[in-house]
Amino acid sequence: MTMLEEMGLKAKISAKELSIAGKKKDIALKAIADAIIENSNKIIEANAVDIENGKKRGLTASLLDRLSLSTERIKGIANGVLEVMALQDPIGEVLTGYKRPNGLDITKVRVPLGVIGIIYEARPNVTVDAAVLCLKSGNAVILRGGKEAINSNKALANIMRDAVESVGMSKDCIQLIEDTTRQSSMELMNLTDYLDVLIPRGGAGLIKAVVENSKVPVIETGVGNCHVYVDETADLNMAADIIYNAKTSRPSVCNAIETILINANIAEKALPIIKARLDEKNVELHGCEQTKKILGDNVILATEEDWKKEYLDYKLAVKVVKDIDEAIEHISKYSSGHSECIVTESLSNAAKFTDEIDSAAVYVNASTRFTDGGEFGLGAEIGISTQKIHARGPMGLKELTSTKFIIKGNGQIR
Amino acid sequence: MTMLEEMGLKAKISAKELSIAGKKKDIALKAIADAIIENSNKIIEANAVDIENGKKRGLTASLLDRLSLSTERIKGIANGVLEVMALQDPIGEVLTGYKRPNGLDITKVRVPLGVIGIIYEARPNVTVDAAVLCLKSGNAVILRGGKEAINSNKALANIMRDAVESVGMSKDCIQLIEDTTRQSSMELMNLTDYLDVLIPRGGAGLIKAVVENSKVPVIETGVGNCHVYVDETADLNMAADIIYNAKTSRPSVCNAIETILINANIAEKALPIIKARLDEKNVELHGCEQTKKILGDNVILATEEDWKKEYLDYKLAVKVVKDIDEAIEHISKYSSGHSECIVTESLSNAAKFTDEIDSAAVYVNASTRFTDGGEFGLGAEIGISTQKIHARGPMGLKELTSTKFIIKGNGQIR
Numbered sequence: 001m002t003m004l005e006e007m008g009l010k011a012k013i014s015a016k017e018l019s020i021a022g023k024k025k026d027i028a029l030k031a032i033a034d035a036i037i038e039n040s041n042k043i044i045e046a047n048a049v050d051i052e053n054g055k056k057r058g059l060t061a062s063l064l065d066r067l068s069l070s071t072e073r074i075k076g077i078a079n080g081v082l083e084v085m086a087l088q089d090p091i092g093e094v095l096t097g098y099k100r101p102n103g104l105d106i107t108k109v110r111v112p113l114g115v116i117g118i119i120y121e122a123r124p125n126v127t128v129d130a131a132v133l134c135l136k137s138g139n140a141v142i143l144r145g146g147k148e149a150i151n152s153n154k155a156l157a158n159i160m161r162d163a164v165e166s167v168g169m170s171k172d173c174i175q176l177i178e179d180t181t182r183q184s185s186m187e188l189m190n191l192t193d194y195l196d197v198l199i200p201r202g203g204a205g206l207i208k209a210v211v212e213n214s215k216v217p218v219i220e221t222g223v224g225n226c227h228v229y230v231d232e233t234a235d236l237n238m239a240a241d242i243i244y245n246a247k248t249s250r251p252s253v254c255n256a257i258e259t260i261l262i263n264a265n266i267a268e269k270a271l272p273i274i275k276a277r278l279d280e281k282n283v284e285l286h287g288c289e290q291t292k293k294i295l296g297d298n299v300i301l302a303t304e305e306d307w308k309k310e311y312l313d314y315k316l317a318v319k320v321v322k323d324i325d326e327a328i329e330h331i332s333k334y335s336s337g338h339s340e341c342i343v344t345e346s347l348s349n350a351a352k353f354t355d356e357i358d359s360a361a362v363y364v365n366a367s368t369r370f371t372d373g374g375e376f377g378l379g380a381e382i383g384i385s386t387q388k389i390h391a392r393g394p395m396g397l398k399e400l401t402s403t404k405f406i407i408k409g410n411g412q413i414r
Numbered sequence: 415m416t417m418l419e420e421m422g423l424k425a426k427i428s429a430k431e432l433s434i435a436g437k438k439k440d441i442a443l444k445a446i447a448d449a450i451i452e453n454s455n456k457i458i459e460a461n462a463v464d465i466e467n468g469k470k471r472g473l474t475a476s477l478l479d480r481l482s483l484s485t486e487r488i489k490g491i492a493n494g495v496l497e498v499m500a501l502q503d504p505i506g507e508v509l510t511g512y513k514r515p516n517g518l519d520i521t522k523v524r525v526p527l528g529v530i531g532i533i534y535e536a537r538p539n540v541t542v543d544a545a546v547l548c549l550k551s552g553n554a555v556i557l558r559g560g561k562e563a564i565n566s567n568k569a570l571a572n573i574m575r576d577a578v579e580s581v582g583m584s585k586d587c588i589q590l591i592e593d594t595t596r597q598s599s600m601e602l603m604n605l606t607d608y609l610d611v612l613i614p615r616g617g618a619g620l621i622k623a624v625v626e627n628s629k630v631p632v633i634e635t636g637v638g639n640c641h642v643y644v645d646e647t648a649d650l651n652m653a654a655d656i657i658y659n660a661k662t663s664r665p666s667v668c669n670a671i672e673t674i675l676i677n678a679n680i681a682e683k684a685l686p687i688i689k690a691r692l693d694e695k696n697v698e699l700h701g702c703e704q705t706k707k708i709l710g711d712n713v714i715l716a717t718e719e720d721w722k723k724e725y726l727d728y729k730l731a732v733k734v735v736k737d738i739d740e741a742i743e744h745i746s747k748y749s750s751g752h753s754e755c756i757v758t759e760s761l762s763n764a765a766k767f768t769d770e771i772d773s774a775a776v777y778v779n780a781s782t783r784f785t786d787g788g789e790f791g792l793g794a795e796i797g798i799s800t801q802k803i804h805a806r807g808p809m810g811l812k813e814l815t816s817t818k819f820i821i822k823g824n825g826q827i828r
Contacts, residue, residue, distance in 0.1 A: 241827055377514060389610070392819075404775070
């Protein structure tokens with residue numbers, strides 16, 4: 001058995017215990033939250049090593065910031081654990097139940113997925129967030145974080161494991177792969193005998209690699225080439241507000257927009273208003289020829305690449321479109337299926353847009369930045385699915401579950 | 415563009431039309447049912463070529479029987495189409511809807527998956543069954559059947575395509591890959607830009623190959639290493655009836671049982687009763703040592719292989735177990751996660767079994783043969799999922815759908 005197979009087996013055994021643990025899961029979560037606070041210093045020490053190494057490796061300031069844990073941030077992480085603890089346990093929910101003509105009683109009940117693998121990058125908070133969401137939903141988890149955060153991750157994982165053990169449960173429901181070479185993630189993607197699902201969390205490159213190489217079923221998350229279409233009937237100030245918010249409130253996240261599409265009949269009036277707002281944050285515009293004609297020379301001429309790109313930066317592609325059909329066509333062609341918005345006062349165009357746009361979240365007159373488990377009222381999220389099977393959009397606890405049928409009879413045969 | 419990419423693109427365009435087709439889908443289904451009946455002779459002619467080729471290739475009698483289409487069977491296929499037509503349209507169902515504190519109206523609605531690939535083997539009826547279930551649920555389908563049925567499949571696909579076109583819809587919602595080489599199925603498994611999901615239907619070898627090689631998300635179906643555990647408190651005649659039915663009513667299907675586990679305290683009494691029933695069909699028993707001790711020399715000594723095997727034949731593995739825990743442990747180790755049954759009069763053991771067995775369908779006192787979309791009241795089924803993500807157990811129309819969030823606001827920003 002390889003090291004990872006051994007971890008898989010331990011996880012599977014632990015998952016069985018966890019699947020019927022009921023209220024004990026919350027006791028473990030409380031212990032985890034307490035232990036994280038108690039061990040703040042230990043966490044900060046380990047984190048300091050990662051920061052030191054990161055500086056030597058020349059990580060950017062923003063990457064170092066993501067990596068870094070302060071007492072304040074650690075408190076935030078512990079509070080997050082308590083919030084997950086307070087959520088309703090999804091396990092055991094009866095989704096449907098009925099009696100068949102032959103007398104069989106059939107119920108479909110919610111059960112854990114089993115063993116979940118998470119592959120992620122430089123944020124150590126994911127170590128805790130993912131582990132506790134899995135625990136609350138009755139799943140064992142195998143974590144494979146990035147090398148940048150390995151010392152922080154090890155400290156956090158050990159603290160969580162000890163806390164789980166301290167309340168009399170198997171600590172193998174949370175395991176961290178300490179080998180951060182490419183080899184270990186490849187092996188994880190092949191662990192079909194033990195893993196029920198693999199969830200990559202990170203940039204487009206990581207997600208693509210996992211989707212292409214994994215033999216374990218994958219839930220694809222988070223790549224967001226999101227759009228706002230400004231319809232002919234739009235309230236232009238509302239459009240400018242939504243675009244400004246969706247682009248600049250946090251450009252590095254997947255629910256930020258990357259392209260805006262402007263109806264040709266209002267483009268001359270709308271584009272200067274929108275540009276004025278975006279200029280407040282010096283957003284660089286990559287526009288089509290018509291956009292350039294209207295806004296002038298400080299717009300960069302957009303190429304095919306711009307329609308495809310997730311800038312994750314203060315950059316925005318702009319295209320003037322003939323009508324809503326061209327907007328829908330453009331989005332269908334280039335979108336990653338995450339979040340799109342129409343700004344309109346037309347009921348029929350709103351309906352056409354929500355009917356025909358095939359993305360996880362389709363907005364009328366609101367910022368795409370709301371695509372988030374917390375904002376949608378799911379309590380917490382493990383990621384945002386951009387695939388269509390199993391789960392789509394923000395994934396909360398229910399999306400970390402499966403179902404089984406229970407059939408009760410008194411001797412029925414077929 | 416390769417041939418398959420072209421098919422994928424056509425399917426994607428057609429899927430968009432289909433996603434908002436509403437009642438027109440039923441008109442197309444009616445046209446398909448009528449056309450199948452009208453063209454019975456054409457279908458039988460094409461099928462005769464397959465049968466002829468099959469005989470030359472030396473296919474077994476049972477395989478030739480599966481392959482063969484009579485007027486009667488064609489009528490059955492057409493009736494199946496009408497039954498699917500009569501089912502409720504799953505698309506547009508609102509699964510949840512609420513208003514957030516900030517005034518956003520959020521609804522989660524059921525939408526088609528998009529483009530579904532089906533890889534299957536020698537049964538030409540799957541060509542129609544799969545196509546109409548996909549059509550009813552608003553999905554375009556790309557079919558890749560086995561070479562044994564290629565002439566029948568081509569005839570059926572063309573008849574369906576013409577029927578769809580005759581009612582004014584794009585015939586590209588149903589496409590058949592005519593190349594039946596390994597190359598075409600490998601290419602289909604890589605068609606990530608166009609396919610939303612791939613469903614293999616067939617034997618264990620086919621399913622394993624698809625699961626291991628596909629980059630498109632797969633729904634794993636149908637491998638069934640199913641078990642009956644006879645508890646200490648079981649009604650032994652009921653146990654014998656259930657075992658007889660679950661093994662012999664149709665041994666070649668995935669919901670037939672392959673192993674029975676007998677509680678040691680009743681084994682001496684139970685095994686002869688069970689064997690007497692199974693002898694009616696000359697079921698070959700592969701038993702553990704204790705089973706051999708009780709039933710004598712006409713039992714073959716079971717090896718590790720027997721616990722793993724899906725016989726799909728008049729063969730059954732038999733093991734005497736100490737108690738329900740050993741039964742659950744054995745099932746957890748060897749089951750394919752399809753269907754398992756406990757025969758018991760003990761309420762607590764029934765609950766323990768349904769809680770702890772992690773399979774798609776868990777039975778108390780009924781035959782595993784009921785694991786079927788029709789028997790579960792789903793109307794029809796595209797297959798039985800044995801994986802945990804997306805769908806588990808019999809998959810009907812709802813399991814061929816995804817969801818999207820629709821968010822309506824009046825200018826909300828975050």
